[in-house]
Structures are given as structure tokens and as C-alpha cells.
Amino acid sequence: MARVPMDGATFDRSEYDRADQQFRLAGQKLPSVAVESLAREVVRRLAFRMPRTARKEDLPTQSEISLLCTALLSTDEDAADRIILAARRDGVDVDDIYLGYVAGAARRLGEMWEEDEISFVEVTLASGRLYRIIRGLRHVLASTFSDGxxxxxxxxxxxxxxxxxxxxxxxxxxxxxxxxxxxxxxxxxxxxxxxxxxxxxxxxxxxxxxxxxxxxxxxxxxxxxxxxxxxxxxxxxxxxxxxxxxxxxxxxxxxxxxxxxxxxxxxxxxxxxxx
The missing domain is CATH 3.40.50.280 (Cobalamin-binding domain)
Structure with a gap:
């Protein structure tokens, strides 16, 4: 099945692809202990991003976070992308997507990893998919970081x-x-x-x-x-x-x-x- 492109007005497809290729190449070139360190870094950095001004009703529910985590861990390469795209089409603000969906999924993945519910291979796969998503959204996310x-x-x-x-x-x-x-x-x-x-x-x-x-x-x-x-x-x-x-x-x-x-x-x- 062909990949479903995200909204071209907000999504940098070339950077998404480059991030995906880089994460895969690092997995091939670096020892497993280094790859695990990279996965932990992505999960940790994303998980610490907490919403400051978002309304509770704008943030995803725990069931929605679980659904995203399932997609990130699935054999369907684009399942998580489609969830993020659907949220954008439903009018969810990009900050809420990042601070709610992406950061929420990172926190849940971190918990699952610590509790041995998922393996190193699975969390590496999921963290790489999260990383390429936020790289694809880099232009619209930039103001979240640069303000002030x-x-x-x-x-x-x-x-x-x-x-x-x-x-x-x-x-x-x-x-x-x-x-x-x-x-x-x-x-x-x-x-x-x-x-x-x-x-x-x-x-x-x-x-x-x-x-x-x-x-x-x-x-x-x-x-x-x-x-x-x-x-x-x-x-x-x-x-x-x-x-x-x-x-x-x-x-x-x-x-x-x-x-x-x-x-x-x-x-x-x-x-x-x-x-």
C-alpha cells in the first residue's frame, strides 16, 4: 500500500524521510548498546515535553495514547502517521499533537520499557517512528521552542x-x-x-x-x-x-x-x- 502523505502545508516530507533513513542507518552502523542509548534519548526528550497552556479537553485521552502506541509498535509502517494526520484533519492544534499525542506516547513507551512490557527492538522501532514524525512537523513546531x-x-x-x-x-x-x-x-x-x-x-x-x-x-x-x-x-x-x-x-x-x-x-x- 502506498503511504498516505500528511498535510503538505504543515508536514516536511523530505525531512521525515531523512530522519527515517538516518535512524535506520544508525541501527546498522552502531552497536546495539549505542542504538539503545539513542532510543532512550528520543523517548526521554519527547516525554519531558509537557503542555503548558493546553486545555484538558484538547489533549488526547489515555485510550487514544494507547492506540497511538499500538500503532507505533505495529508492523504497519504508517499506522502512527495516519493517527497524527487524522488528528490534524480534525482540527487538533499542532502544539497539542506534539505535547499531547507525541509526548504522551513517549511517556507511555518509556513506562512499558521500564516494566519490560516491550523489548529493546520494539522501543527502538517506535522511537524512530516518533522521531521522524516530529522532524516532519519541525516547521510548525519551531515556535513551540523559540518563543521567548x-x-x-x-x-x-x-x-x-x-x-x-x-x-x-x-x-x-x-x-x-x-x-x-x-x-x-x-x-x-x-x-x-x-x-x-x-x-x-x-x-x-x-x-x-x-x-x-x-x-x-x-x-x-x-x-x-x-x-x-x-x-x-x-x-x-x-x-x-x-x-x-x-x-x-x-x-x-x-x-x-x-x-x-x-x-x-x-x-x-x-x-x-x-x-
């Missing part, structure tokens, strides 16, 4: 666990001398970096890693940032590029910054690219 945030051009962040700081310091200094007003993050834990990033809305986020062992924390960080910064251009830099020829696709980045000589040009070109 300071707007900044870019954040240069060392991937948590990485301890080689010289490269990112040189790059940040280069951009600042070129007139860019950019932030830099060094030595932060994963959660602290996410907390810092959520205080501002960045047009671009450059993630720097060097060693091969950083592939899992880098991928997990990209997934988390995609949820909290849906419209940011995410770029990967550092010596880790030498270890993985397809790293851009494995971690789900928009671009890579291959060397310091072309760094400014690379980031400017990426930020000029329509999202």
Missing part, C-alpha cells in the same frame, strides 16, 4: 566526553575575528549542554569531536538537539571525520566542516541553504 528565546547565529560545542579543546577554540576565535557573535561550550555534560542550548535559538550548531569513540555520544547529541532546536543547521567538525566517511548521514547532520581554512565559507553556505 534569544536568537543567536551559532553555537560551537565540544561533544561531551571529548577533551581536545584546541581545535574548537581556534575555530571559535576565527569566527569571532570574522565578525560572528557566536557562543562556545566546552567541558559540559550531555544534559548540561542541552540545558544551555535550550535557553537560546541558534541558526547553526557546530559539534566538534575527534576520536572514533565519540560516534555514539555525537549521534545522541544530534538527536536531542533536533528535538529542542528543530530549525537549526547542525554541522559536524573535527578529526572524527577521518574515521567515518559517511558520518554526516550516520549522525544525521546537515553538513560537515572539513578544515579550518574553509570553515567560515562552509558554515555561511549551510546557513544560506533554505530549511
Amino acid at each position: 528565546r534569544d536568537e543567536r547565529p551559532a553555537l560551537f560545542a565540544l561533544v561531551p566526553g571529548e577533551d581536545h579543546t584546541l581545535g574548537i577554540e581556534i575555530a571559535t576565535d576565527l569566527f569571532r575575528r570574522e565578525g560572528w557573535d557566536v557562543d562556545m561550550s566546552l567541558g559540559q555534560t550531555h544534559d548540561a549542554l542541552l540545558e544551555q542550548s535550550e535557553k537560546r535559538s541558534y541558526r547553526a550548531i557546530v559539534l566538534v569531536a575527534h576520536s572514533d569513540r565519540m560516534i555514539e555520544p555525537l549521534t545522541r547529541l544530534v538527536l536531542a538537539l533536533r528535538i529542542s532546536q528543530p530549525l537549526a543547521h547542525i554541522v559536524v567538525a573535527g578529526n572524527i571525520l577521518n574515521h567515518h566517511a559517511d558520518i554526516q548521514h550516520v549522525v544525521g547532520a546537515d553538513a560537515v566542516m572539513e578544515d579550518i581554512e574553509t570553515a567560515v565559507e562552509t558554515l555561511r553556505a549551510e546557513m544560506d541553504r533554505p530549511l
Whole structure:
């Protein structure tokens, strides 16, 4: 059966497909313990999104949440998509879809996982489907995250666990001398970096890693940032590029910054690219 497309006015089909392919590729390229970490990250980040102003009558019932979870875990590839599409056609606000349906399903999946009602394979499948849905809705969800945030051009962040700081310091200094007003993050834990990033809305986020062992924390960080910064251009830099020829696709980045000589040009070109 052909897939039923969501409302083209609100749904980014190309990003939906890209997120789907990236999650599948990560499952093929990374060890199972890393894939489990990615699934937990998606579930945790989505589950913590709680409605602030939505009326109770606008939110889905527990039975509707259960129905969505069943769809996410089913062999029908598009069952969950059709539920979200039906809610949109019924006039459910996109914030209520995200904060009610998606976050509610993430919380329920997390509970089922903790209680051993579903397996690692099942929750990985479901979390990947949730992730591609919210990536498809990124344009209409953006205001949910950006309201009240300071707007900044870019954040240069060392991937948590990485301890080689010289490269990112040189790059940040280069951009600042070129007139860019950019932030830099060094030595932060994963959660602290996410907390810092959520205080501002960045047009671009450059993630720097060097060693091969950083592939899992880098991928997990990209997934988390995609949820909290849906419209940011995410770029990967550092010596880790030498270890993985397809790293851009494995971690789900928009671009890579291959060397310091072309760094400014690379980031400017990426930020000029329509999202």
C-alpha cells in the first residue's frame, strides 16, 4: 500500500524521510548498546515535553495514547502517521499533537520499557517512528521552542566526553575575528549542554569531536538537539571525520566542516541553504 502523505502545508516530507533513513542507518552502523542509548534519548526528550497552556479537553485521552502506541509498535509502517494526520484533519492544534499525542506516547513507551512490557527492538522501532514524525512537523513546531528565546547565529560545542579543546577554540576565535557573535561550550555534560542550548535559538550548531569513540555520544547529541532546536543547521567538525566517511548521514547532520581554512565559507553556505 502506498503511504498516505500528511498535510503538505504543515508536514516536511523530505525531512521525515531523512530522519527515517538516518535512524535506520544508525541501527546498522552502531552497536546495539549505542542504538539503545539513542532510543532512550528520543523517548526521554519527547516525554519531558509537557503542555503548558493546553486545555484538558484538547489533549488526547489515555485510550487514544494507547492506540497511538499500538500503532507505533505495529508492523504497519504508517499506522502512527495516519493517527497524527487524522488528528490534524480534525482540527487538533499542532502544539497539542506534539505535547499531547507525541509526548504522551513517549511517556507511555518509556513506562512499558521500564516494566519490560516491550523489548529493546520494539522501543527502538517506535522511537524512530516518533522521531521522524516530529522532524516532519519541525516547521510548525519551531515556535513551540523559540518563543521567548534569544536568537543567536551559532553555537560551537565540544561533544561531551571529548577533551581536545584546541581545535574548537581556534575555530571559535576565527569566527569571532570574522565578525560572528557566536557562543562556545566546552567541558559540559550531555544534559548540561542541552540545558544551555535550550535557553537560546541558534541558526547553526557546530559539534566538534575527534576520536572514533565519540560516534555514539555525537549521534545522541544530534538527536536531542533536533528535538529542542528543530530549525537549526547542525554541522559536524573535527578529526572524527577521518574515521567515518559517511558520518554526516550516520549522525544525521546537515553538513560537515572539513578544515579550518574553509570553515567560515562552509558554515555561511549551510546557513544560506533554505530549511
